Amino acid sequence: MTAHSSRRSFTAITGLAALGAAVGATFGSTLGLGVRTAQADDSTTSPPPTPAAAPTRALRFAHCTDIHMTPNTNAFEGTARALNTVHATGAQMILTGGDLVMDSFATPRAMVDSEWVLFHKVFAEHCTIPVEHCLGNHDILGWCKSKAQATGSESDFGYARALSELKLSSRWRSFDRNGWHFIVLSSVEPDPKDECGYLARLNPQQRAWLEADLAATKLPIVVVSHIPIVSITSSMRGGDQEKAQKTEISGGSMHLDANTIHSMFRKSGHVKLVLSGHMHLIDQCTADGITYACSGAVCGGWWKKNANHCDPTFALIDLFADGTFHYEMRNTEWVIA
Numbered sequence: 001m002t003a004h005s006s007r008r009s010f011t012a013i014t015g016l017a018a019l020g021a022a023v024g025a026t027f028g029s030t031l032g033l034g035v036r037t038a039q040a041d042d043s044t045t046s047p048p049p050t051p052a053a054a055p056t057r058a059l060r061f062a063h064c065t066d067i068h069m070t071p072n073t074n075a076f077e078g079t080a081r082a083l084n085t086v087h088a089t090g091a092q093m094i095l096t097g098g099d100l101v102m103d104s105f106a107t108p109r110a111m112v113d114s115e116w117v118l119f120h121k122v123f124a125e126h127c128t129i130p131v132e133h134c135l136g137n138h139d140i141l142g143w144c145k146s147k148a149q150a151t152g153s154e155s156d157f158g159y160a161r162a163l164s165e166l167k168l169s170s171r172w173r174s175f176d177r178n179g180w181h182f183i184v185l186s187s188v189e190p191d192p193k194d195e196c197g198y199l200a201r202l203n204p205q206q207r208a209w210l211e212a213d214l215a216a217t218k219l220p221i222v223v224v225s226h227i228p229i230v231s232i233t234s235s236m237r238g239g240d241q242e243k244a245q246k247t248e249i250s251g252g253s254m255h256l257d258a259n260t261i262h263s264m265f266r267k268s269g270h271v272k273l274v275l276s277g278h279m280h281l282i283d284q285c286t287a288d289g290i291t292y293a294c295s296g297a298v299c300g301g302w303w304k305k306n307a308n309h310c311d312p313t314f315a316l317i318d319l320f321a322d323g324t325f326h327y328e329m330r331n332t333e334w335v336i337a
């Protein structure tokens, strides 16, 4: 488990099931240093190991989360640079992680309109590979009615705006790609006590859909949600934990139904990698053979220098035909001035 800055470093994980086939490869969250293997330590006394056949790569894709497009900073140039860097890796697909625009949750419509215009423009001009989108809290139009100057009766209120912008028919969905199954979840539900708040959980319809979707495939599975289902950095926020003598995690920082969802993933037996964003921080952990990874943010700290200890990043992921994967963090090569 790690939680660390992406500055001048990257983190790599090789899927647990790949260990047998990839002995000596970087394994674990080790700042790219790798874990020395028994073979390496015993190399003077043991015969060299027979090299295992490399698994066949089925798909390389980039997880680009938290772009937060806005006309108010150089977000356009920073995202263009990120997309160029992604293309240079040979990635065949981009999976976004939500918070595509800076904010539409509590922002008046005129600004939201300009954010979406720029968002579409940067992908039109700098992306030639397929993109699959996931939605975040900042992509929801006007839930914080007072600040957004919304009434709630607008035809594009709530999720409708982002679904229309992205030509999606549902805020959760799944698809197959190159022998892997992708599940895109929608984390953000209203907080009944606070119209300007939100809670991370699946509503009953989405939970039922997920259960049926998991049961319907035997392919290895990648899941993406905006808010982490399980994460380490979520537990590092909040109030005075020492004084309270307990670690509290906000219902807006990690899924309240993590236990239920993780149990569903375990029951499936095919979920390998669960991606998230939202934290603008990088972490990974593995529970019961399922790896949860939070992939930083393309915008770093909301395009502001020193606003967070996360440089502009994305995750580069190789999926293999044998159901294993390799995940590593990359800098977008954009330096926030």
Ligand SMILES: [Zn+2]
Binding pocket: 066, 068, 099, 136, 278, 279, 280
């Ligand atoms: Zn964000």
